[in-house]
Amino acid sequence: MTNINSDSIRPPKGLMLLGFRLPVWFYRLGLGALMGKRFIYFEHIGRTSGLIRRSVVEVIRYDHAADIYYIVSGYGEKADWYKNIIKTPRIKSQVGGRRFDAVVERLSQEKALAEFQDYHRRNPNALKYLGRLLGLKIKGTEKELVLLSQILPVMAVRVV
Helix, strand or coil: CCCCCHHHCCCCCHHHHHHHHHHHHHHHCCCHHHHCCCEEEEEEECCCCCCEEEEEEEEEEEECCCCEEEEECCCHHHCHHHHHHHHCCEEEEEECCEEEEEEEEECCHHHHHHHHHHHHHHCHHHHHHHHHHCCCCCCCCHHHHHHHHHHCCEEEEEEC
16 A cells, blocks of 8 residues: 555545535435435534535445444545534434434544444445545555554444
């Protein structure tokens, strides 16, 4: 794997950012159900502006019994949505056609590692794809999963 640390991961810009923002418009146009259950849309409060901001990220796991969605900040602690929900963890969310209020909290590094391991077992090619988006070659070794769990926050989105 390419040597990475939190400084080597940069949020998207330009056309890539536009592509990442496109799913937000699906939800805003009432087409969120088309996105299925693999993505979560959420409205959060801007940490400096106080304005409503919107994001869509992949759900890496849903715990039906606890009603918790698990997500990853693929661009680490630099992602604006991550900074916003750390400051104000209450959000309004939608997965598919389901709308709900939620509270978000960051998992410990140990729990984040367990989520990465589970995600890799269920979706071995997804981590490779994530790596390409980040400009990395990820094979899914245990060492890589540990490193990812240290630099990419895993969040629990608890339905309230």
